[in-house]
Amino acid sequence: MSGRIYSIQAENSSEFVDKIDQLQLSVDTQQIFVSRLPQSRLLDVLDISNIRCYWLTSSQGIGTLEPSLEKINHFLDSTLDDGEGSIFLEGLEWLTSLHGFESVHxxxxxxxxxxxxxxxxxxxxxxxxxxxxxxxxxxxxxxPVLSVKIDEPTFTEMESNLGQHDHTANIRSSLEMDLNDDGTPKLVLLTKLPKSGFTKQILQRRILQWRRMGLDTAAVESSLYHEDIELMYSEYIQIEENVRRAVELERYILAEVKDSQERTIALFRIRQLTGLDELENRYFLD
Structure with missing residues (x-):
């Protein structure tokens, strides 16, 4: 037996993740991330395709963990009995505000x-x-504190200028998209992902693409907790179909609906992927 516990100094989730990346942990062992942030927020800073994530929250649902010290201890006890791996725990400051320092210590x-x-x-x-x-x-x-230094590459002046240009170009290519008159990104229909070769990591990238368009992806994000790829793909297909319907609805509404209040409400509902049946009945069956 050789288990250890370490502190990593970090002021936010992004810094914590950056330092975790420097640890070069084995991909063959289990990895668990317990955070104050929901999985939808962690997607922005963490590749969760190979990590089981748990959100510290009083809300009930898949991938949630109640911020009770008793529940956290029980969760850790049951986890430590199973194989080997790494557990990353953040939110200690919040737990301290809830339960007091002595209890957390x-x-x-x-x-x-x-x-x-x-x-x-x-x-x-x-x-x-x-x-x-x-x-x-x-x-x-x-x-004990584990000192982790975040690597910062060094460049010559020419390499630095070139790297900055490439980095700017990459940012532009990832962020530039057609915008509606109100500044929101236009919805576009992305190529359907084939079942062959479908993985959790591929689904995560698709979710990020949808989120950049302003779509509410909460319904499919829970799929990332599944180990069953068949079930994951089935749920992806359902959301993909809803996105297709949303794209068609948005195109029609932007072209045909003149009342600004009606259009605003409809576009909001489209991005929530809710009420699509009602909107289709109103605009396509009249």
């Missing part, structure tokens, strides 16, 4: 004792500005 001490009898490693995100020096010392006694 007791949880860390319990994890430290439990982890030593497992094949897992726990990495806890710590924001030094959120605790006083005495509290930090007590945390670090149970979970």
């Amino acid at each position: 007791s949880m860390i001490r319990t994890i430290s004792e439990r982890i030593s009898m497992s094949e897992w490693t726990v990495y806890i995100a710590i924001s030094p500005s959120s605790f006083d020096q005495r509290e930090l010392s007590r945390i670090y006694r149970e979970a």
Whole structure:
């Protein structure tokens, strides 16, 4: 048994993820990310295709974890009994505001004792500005600080200018799209993903494309928790069909609906992918 627990100093999720990326962890072991952010927000900073993500929230649903110290301890206990891997835990500051420092520190001490009898490693995100020096010392006694330096590539002046140009071009190519008169991105119908070769990572990229168009992808994001690729693809196909209907509806509404209030409400509902049947009946069957 060689389990360990570490603190990683990070002021936000993005910095925590950047430092995790430097650890070069084995892709053959399990990885679990417990965060205050829902999975839809984590998509912006984290490749979750090979990571099981849990959202600390009082809401009930797939991939959620109640911010109760008892529930978190139970979750960790059941996880540590299964194989080996890494657990990334953030939101300690929020848990402290809910339960008090002493209770949270007791949880860390319990994890430290439990982890030593497992094949897992726990990495806890710590924001030094959120605790006083005495509290930090007590945390670090149970979970020593793991110093992680984020690599910053160096360039010659010519390489730097070229790299900046390429980076700007990449940003433009990923962000530029046709806009409606109100500044919102126009919906476009993307190529349907084939079943052959379909993976969780491919679905994640498609979700990001839909989100950039302003579509509500919550219904399909839960599919990323599935291990069954068949089920994942089936749910993707359902959303793909709704997106196709949304694209056709938007084109019609922008061209034919003159009342600004009616158009605004309809376009909002389209991007939520709700009420599509009603909108089709109103505009296509009259």
